[in-house]
Amino acid sequence: MVKTGYSVKPIRKTFLPFHRPLLGAEEEEEVIRTLRSGWLTTGARTQEFEKTFAEYIGCRHAIGLNSGTAGLHLALVALGIGEGDEVVTTPITFPATANVIVHQRACPIFADIEPETLNIDPNEIEKKVTPRTKAIIPVHLAGYPCDMDKIAAIARKYDLKVIEDAAHAVETEYRGRKVGVLGDAAAFSFYATKNITTGEGGMLTTNDNTLAEKVAILRLHGISRDAWKRYGHEGYKHWDTLYPGYKYNMFDIQAAIGIHQLKKVEKFLRIRKKYMEMYDNAFSSIPEIKLPPRGKDIKHAHYLYIIQVKTEALTADRDTIMNAIQAENIGIGIHFRALHLQPYYRNSYNYKPGDFPNAEYASDRVISLPLYPAMTEEDAADVINAVQKVIQRYRKKVQLKK
Numbered sequence: 001m002v003k004t005g006y007s008v009k010p011i012r013k014t015f016l017p018f019h020r021p022l023l024g025a026e027e028e029e030e031v032i033r034t035l036r037s038g039w040l041t042t043g044a045r046t047q048e049f050e051k052t053f054a055e056y057i058g059c060r061h062a063i064g065l066n067s068g069t070a071g072l073h074l075a076l077v078a079l080g081i082g083e084g085d086e087v088v089t090t091p092i093t094f095p096a097t098a099n100v101i102v103h104q105r106a107c108p109i110f111a112d113i114e115p116e117t118l119n120i121d122p123n124e125i126e127k128k129v130t131p132r133t134k135a136i137i138p139v140h141l142a143g144y145p146c147d148m149d150k151i152a153a154i155a156r157k158y159d160l161k162v163i164e165d166a167a168h169a170v171e172t173e174y175r176g177r178k179v180g181v182l183g184d185a186a187a188f189s190f191y192a193t194k195n196i197t198t199g200e201g202g203m204l205t206t207n208d209n210t211l212a213e214k215v216a217i218l219r220l221h222g223i224s225r226d227a228w229k230r231y232g233h234e235g236y237k238h239w240d241t242l243y244p245g246y247k248y249n250m251f252d253i254q255a256a257i258g259i260h261q262l263k264k265v266e267k268f269l270r271i272r273k274k275y276m277e278m279y280d281n282a283f284s285s286i287p288e289i290k291l292p293p294r295g296k297d298i299k300h301a302h303y304l305y306i307i308q309v310k311t312e313a314l315t316a317d318r319d320t321i322m323n324a325i326q327a328e329n330i331g332i333g334i335h336f337r338a339l340h341l342q343p344y345y346r347n348s349y350n351y352k353p354g355d356f357p358n359a360e361y362a363s364d365r366v367i368s369l370p371l372y373p374a375m376t377e378e379d380a381a382d383v384i385n386a387v388q389k390v391i392q393r394y395r396k397k398v399q400l401k402k
């Protein structure tokens with residue numbers, strides 16, 4: 001039990017986790033078939049998952065990796081981004097988005113977010129462009145697409161590469177086009193809590209043949225393509241080291257899960273949408289809660305349901321509210337606390353409070369509520385009751401008008 005100073009009889013008897021994956025007999029049986037096949041590493045199942053993923057996204061190439069982070073990193077490597085270069089990204093993201101820039105000895109440059117979508121603000125990106133800027137990494141937070149037309153226009157104007165961080169965004173569309181093909185490359189994540197999962201895993205997508213060839217080589221030590229076949233029935237083939245590559249390949253046990261998760265991706269989204277609508281209906285009348293964005297001409301993946309608690313209208317800060325919701329036996333997440341104020345980035349690049357006001361406002365107010373297909377309508381109703389109860393408890397006497 002979390003210490004809150006908030007003592008209650010919880011809404012739920014048992015703890016509702018923030019996320020639980022929904023895996024079925026199909027995934028289990030495919031994993032067992034893989035284990036019995038004698039081929040565990042990158043092979044036919046990875047190829048099949050790559051093919052069906054590329055078809056789903058509508059891109060030429062999908063390259064299976066062991067994480068979304070690997071996808072972001074390999075995109076930077078393959079696009080030649082390195083020492084002395086600058087890459088613009090959002091402070092409201094998971095550390096991996098900026099860490100990979102540092103791994104390349106390039107400099108992460110943050111740009112503030114739009115207060116409504118919590119995505120990077122294209123106008124702020126343009127203010128950060130210098131002669132050293134080489135790329136932009138927009139993050140489609142929670143599965144809501146960034147304003148990619150504006151970002152593409154900036155990229156064209158200053159000759160920059162665009163790498164989409166699509167870790168939350170498998171189903172996302174922007175003006176009729178799926179994310180994953182709106183920049184030079186995109187990285188998807190199949191981490192345990194993601195839209196679809198392989199436990200750990202990722203995919204890089206691109207329409208660029210040369211980039212795809214390079215990434216496919218870099219993901220497996222930099223040795224010549226198809227080296228994974230070297231022990232197969234086609235006979236031993238020599239391989240050559242073309243680059244000092246990485247050990248980032250997806251393997252067939254992961255792909256065995258992914259093949260079946262992908263078949264369920266739209267069904268999972270339909271279930272999440274049902275709970276999202278329950279939350280919207282319940283919270284739209286609570287003035288102390290800012291709802292997640294809804295946009296026209298887009299398809300939102302609804303990977304996360306991020307509310308912002310208007311702490312100025314409450315008698316408690318976000319962490320107190322967060323702990324109180326947990327004390328009601330409801331798991332929550334935080335996506336995300338602003339990266340520029342976290343120790344490494346703050347100390348290494350001299351960022352300070354006040355640098356990105358919109359990001360800092362959100363950073364202190366966001367709470368993600370459970371939203372996943374393995375939960376039930378009763379679970380969603382418990383979440384609603386818990387949030388209503390906690391807000392009621394910490395409401396200021398003079399209430400805000402919605």
Ligand SMILES: Cc1ncc(COP(=O)(O)O)c(C=O)c1O
Pocket residue numbers: 066067068069070093094096097139165167168188189190191201202
């Ligand atoms: C926005 C964002 N980018 C990148 C990643 C990294 O993905 P992975 O955990 O698959 O490396 C995550 C993971 O949570 C993420 O949320």
